[in-house]
Amino acid sequence: MVESLFDWADPTTAHFWEAASKEQLVIQQCGACRQYQFYPRPFCLACDSDDIGWVAASGRGTVYSQTTVHLKAAPELGLVTPYVVAVVQLEEGPRLLTNLTGEACRIGSPVQVGWRSRQGQAPVPVFGPATP
Amino acid sequence: MLMTGPDREVFISGVAEAPLGEVRDHSELSMIALAAREALADAGLTLRDVDGLFVNYLGEEGTVQVGEYLGIQPSYSDSSDLGGAAFVAFLGHASAALQTGRCRVALIVYASRQRTRATRKLNHWNEKATSPQFEQPYGLPAPMGQFGLLAARHMYEYGTTPEQLASVAVTARQWAGLNPKAWKRDRLTIDDVLESRLICAPLRRLDCCLVTDGGGAIVLTTGDRARDSANTPIRVAGTGESARQWHIPQLPSLEASPGVAAARAALQMAEVGHADIDVFEPYDASTISVLLALEDVGFCGRGDAGAFVQEGNLSITGSLPSITSGGGLSYCHPGALGILLVIEAVRQLRGQAGARQVPGATVGLVHGIGGLFSTAATAVLVRG
Numbered sequence: 001m002v003e004s005l006f007d008w009a010d011p012t013t014a015h016f017w018e019a020a021s022k023e024q025l026v027i028q029q030c031g032a033c034r035q036y037q038f039y040p041r042p043f044c045l046a047c048d049s050d051d052i053g054w055v056a057a058s059g060r061g062t063v064y065s066q067t068t069v070h071l072k073a074a075p076e077l078g079l080v081t082p083y084v085v086a087v088v089q090l091e092e093g094p095r096l097l098t099n100l101t102g103e104a105c106r107i108g109s110p111v112q113v114g115w116r117s118r119q120g121q122a123p124v125p126v127f128g129p130a131t132p
Numbered sequence: 133m134l135m136t137g138p139d140r141e142v143f144i145s146g147v148a149e150a151p152l153g154e155v156r157d158h159s160e161l162s163m164i165a166l167a168a169r170e171a172l173a174d175a176g177l178t179l180r181d182v183d184g185l186f187v188n189y190l191g192e193e194g195t196v197q198v199g200e201y202l203g204i205q206p207s208y209s210d211s212s213d214l215g216g217a218a219f220v221a222f223l224g225h226a227s228a229a230l231q232t233g234r235c236r237v238a239l240i241v242y243a244s245r246q247r248t249r250a251t252r253k254l255n256h257w258n259e260k261a262t263s264p265q266f267e268q269p270y271g272l273p274a275p276m277g278q279f280g281l282l283a284a285r286h287m288y289e290y291g292t293t294p295e296q297l298a299s300v301a302v303t304a305r306q307w308a309g310l311n312p313k314a315w316k317r318d319r320l321t322i323d324d325v326l327e328s329r330l331i332c333a334p335l336r337r338l339d340c341c342l343v344t345d346g347g348g349a350i351v352l353t354t355g356d357r358a359r360d361s362a363n364t365p366i367r368v369a370g371t372g373e374s375a376r377q378w379h380i381p382q383l384p385s386l387e388a389s390p391g392v393a394a395a396r397a398a399l400q401m402a403e404v405g406h407a408d409i410d411v412f413e414p415y416d417a418s419t420i421s422v423l424l425a426l427e428d429v430g431f432c433g434r435g436d437a438g439a440f441v442q443e444g445n446l447s448i449t450g451s452l453p454s455i456t457s458g459g460g461l462s463y464c465h466p467g468a469l470g471i472l473l474v475i476e477a478v479r480q481l482r483g484q485a486g487a488r489q490v491p492g493a494t495v496g497l498v499h500g501i502g503g504l505f506s507t508a509a510t511a512v513l514v515r516g
Contacts, residue, residue: 067284069271069277099271116269
């Protein structure tokens with residue numbers, strides 16, 4: 001079961017999902033050391049400052065690693081086997097887990113964010129080949 | 133009271149496997165009782181002597197549930213959940229408890245019927261607050277998805293090949309052929325592995341561990357009591373552990389693996405070098421796990437492990453006999469493998485490993501991993 005957004009959202013991550021509902025990718029940036037981070041926390045992992053804010057990510061990144069999954073996913077995820085799960089490194093530095101869509105990407109390929117809609121929940125960021 | 137002198141040394145004085153493979157005539161708790169009583173008899177002790185209890189994955193308040201079943205009221209309890217590495221980490225935890233007089237006889241136990249109860253699920257591990265938001269939507273099957281990502285990155289950075297991964301599985305199967313208790317003993321070829329179905333590419337079915345029932349028990353004591361053991365006590369010479377990340381994108385690099393810190397600590401404490409290790413028991417949840425373990429512990433340089441395995445170094449005639457039971461890939465993988473790695477190392481160091489005995493083995497290194505490549509624990513064990 002995927003819990004609804006309502007079940008697990010916490011105040012620390014609410015802004016991420018509000019932005020996601022408008023198909024905008026936001027990440028945190030530290031006001032003190034300017035480091036970016038993902039996923040959201042109420043403090044800076046790099047310098048321990050609590051001067052942490054939100055900024056729009058460029059939505060561009062590169063594939064750090066990827067695996068094509070040949071097992072069936074939970075049906076509510078809407079993933080058709082085989083599907084690609086990847087770690088994408090954002091241009092700003094942080095990495096996130098995601099799915100790769102569209103034509104095949106390789107490790108090191110430039111990618112850009114897109115969005116996969118979900119029933120009753122905010123869309124999730126997915127990535128596809130970057131357009132020049 | 134902090135002990136000094138020879139009695140400060142901690143020994144594994146008893147080991148036993150629980151029933152392995154497919155177990156239908158026992159519960160997890162009765163499997164534990166069988167293994168615990170056999171391991172204690174091996175140590176010349178009984179359940180009455182046990183005052184330290186170490187368990188993982190056995191329910192809420194696991195030490196209480198298991199203790200009641202065994203009739204033990206431990207003065208020292210530990211159920212630190214480091215995943216499958218916990219049982220290797222427990223060697224360090226138990227050593228500290230024994231050395232400070234918190235307990236006199238420590239018992240580590242585990243059992244699972246994940247195969248016959250069909251409880252193994254790849255998709256529903258990540259129940260903590262952040263995972264449902266940022267990982268679960270993407271359908272990464274845990275833990276083989278994480279291992280697939282690690283394998284793909286290892287191939288990209290170092291040129292590791294599918295044949296090199298497959299050679300780990302073939303090596304494990306060769307060892308399993310020498311172990312009458314191994315689940316899979318028939319011959320396996322590189323082509324068999326490469327032709328098995330894809331699970332989480334580049335990993336195929338035969339790159340992944342077994343799903344079996346099983347478990348075991350380990351008894352530790354200080355030097356004075358270890359002398360009661362019917363067998364050669366095996367000294368816990370060095371231990372180390374590390375917990376790194378839950379979500380795989382939070383692992384900064386392959387070089388930052390939790391195994392690096394765990395192994396460094398254990399080797400330093402034991403004051404031994406890599407060349408001193410006669411037998412290596414890595415946690416082979418998958419073929420890539422073994423390559424990473426070889427590099428994390430430092431037997432190989434980064435990126436060299438694939439060729440190292442392909443050259444036959446892990447075989448019975450190789451420079452570093454490893455996976456000597458057949459491992460999680462071919463002998464038994466009851467969900468958490470760490471306890472069986474320790475038991476196999478003890479058997480090797482006692483000279484009780486039968487057809488798979490590494491001649492003259494006196495120093496062994498066990499390297500456990502746990503969670504989603506999240507944790508690691510290393511122990512250096514020495515005969516005498």
